Amino acid sequence: MKTLFLILISFLSFHTGLKAQQTTSALTVQKAELQVNGLTCSMCNLSVYKALQKVSFVDSIKTQLNSSVYTLTIKPGAYIDPSGLRKQVEDAGFSVGALRIFFQPMDIALVKDEHVSYGNFYFHVLKTPASKESWIAEIKDKKFISQKEYNRLRKDLSQHHCYESGMTSACCTQDANKESKQVYHLSF
Amino acid sequence: MRWITVLFLCISSLGYAQELFIFSEPASTMPKNAIMFRMNSRHYADRSGYYYKLNPELGYGLAKNLMGHIDGYYSNWALPGGGWDAVGISGKYRVFSQDELHRHKRLALTGKLIYSFHPLPMQWMIEDGNTSMASVGIIYTQLIHKLALSGKINYLKPLQEWNTSNGEVLQWQVSSGLLTFPLEYKNYKQININMYAEYLGQQNLGLTYDIDAPVSHAINHDLGLGIQFIMASRFTTELAYRMNVGGNMERMTNSMYYFNIEYMLFR
Known part of the structure; x- marks a missing residue:
């Protein structure tokens, strides 16, 4: 009975956790x-x-x-x-x-260098949207831009380890997630 | 050579570039999982009687940078009335690729094996099923402004013994292509018309199977001119003419007409 109770508790906590994740994404x-x-x-x-x-x-x-x-x-x-x-x-x-x-576009403010959850990965906001009406972003990761631009950005963003590795880590201000997931870098 | 350069420069001053060459091939490979059906036919103009060579070909995109082909050769050269001459297998591996908007640089390695059932000795070597052979090559293709320019160096070794002076050859090819129609791409159904000018050279390396045969360094220069129609971005028809423009190699014919059809199945 005790085991069943524990399973139920863990299921519920997992389920609510999942829900919380969905609201952020x-x-x-x-x-x-x-x-x-x-x-x-x-x-x-x-x-x-x-x-x-x-x-x-x-x-x-x-x-x-x-x-x-x-x-x-x-x-x-x-x-x-x-x-x-x-x-x-x-x-x-x-x-x-x-x-x-x-x-x-959403009624929330995106923050520079924040990792925003999206599906199974994260978006790192390099540059926030200029207007509230139009949220158009370009992916700035390797193989999505020219090699020349990538080399330049890698230097500029050397303090953000997630840029070169493409994986989330403790480099970014709003990064609360413990599990390392893929992250794409967006410039609005 | 000078007028070939002039010809390339004239082509380069017009329209967009195309690299789906007729007599040679670009360093690009087929899309992964795509299947290509092709029927090449060559018709020999300067012989007594009518001679032809049919070359059905099946290609497959094995990976994003690797493709494989198998082909057969059927003609009335060896067997009067016609018959299968040879089978072949070939592959191309793209080792380098640098893409920019509407332009690219690519480098690829190629290899081909042909087994001939009815070998015919010849000094002038083409991958045509006339003799069993192995070849390896390297291709570099680049779009410079509006000129599609491609170069290939190919080493070719006959695998059957002859009592003639034929032997290993080194081939070099320079190809250029130009899109003449449409001037502006609007949809996939538009007919594309491409023009090609290609120079194909080769030299006997002087290595022969017969040690008593005179050592040959015979050389050959060919020029190929062709027009290509691409329908619905899938079906290709080519009409072309290849002629000898210099050299001293023993050859079967001085000129050939090409008529090829191809269908690309994207999967």
Whole structure:
């Protein structure tokens, strides 16, 4: 009976813990713009398009062939996975030039160098949104930007170990999570 | 050589670049899991009688930077009335890739093995099933402004013995491509028209199986010109002409017409 009671208590505490996590991760993504580098023909463009179609959280894709930009509508309730998108682009033989994420603006203030929970990972806010109406952010991590920009940022952000490792650690001000998870760096 | 340079410069002053070469190949590899069906055909213009070579090919994207091909060779060269001449297997591994918007630099290693059932000795070597052979190569492709420029160096070793002066050859290829239509990409259904000019050279390395044969350093220069149509970003048709423009190699023909079709299945 005692064991059963303990199991019940631990289940309840786990469940409420999970709930608390969900409230902090209320960020929602409506769409994303993926700019792909290395594309020089429509056949190459199509190979990336077909690869992106297979991504589970992508609802629909619009392509601007001339600028190699794919606008992805994200399925309602689904979480965007930047690495998943990058892998699809790389498997097609190309690389990500930029990934812009369009968040649903919220009535909360994002804080610089805060780690915000989102799905199974965190977003580190490098630069906060300039306006309350438009929350558009670019991912500034390795392989989402040019090697030159990455090298520059790695120097500038040397005090944030999470930038180079891509994993959460005690480097950032608002980081309360104990478990080390993947973190992406956003500039609004 | 000077007029080849002039030709490349003329091409470079126009439109966008394309690198889906006809006579050679770029350093890019196929998308992972994609399947390519291709039928190459070559028609020999300057022989008495009509000779052809059919070369069906199946390609697969094994990984993001690795692809494999198998192909067969069917002609009326060895067997009057036509028959299978050879089978081949080849692979390409992309070792370096640097992408920017609308441009890239790539380096790849290639290898090919051909087993010929009806070998025909020839000094001029093409990967055409006329002899059993092994080859290894390195390709560098770059888009410089609006010019798609690619270079390949290939070492080719025949695997069958002959009493002739044929032997190992070193090949070098310089290819350029240009998108002529459309001027602006709008959708995947637009027909793409690409023009190609490629220079293909080779030299006998002077190594022969027959020690009594005279040592050869015969050289050969070919020029290939082609037009390519890509429909619905999947189906490709190519018409091309390859001719000898210099050198002293013994060869089967001085010119060939190419007609190729290809379908890319993205998965």
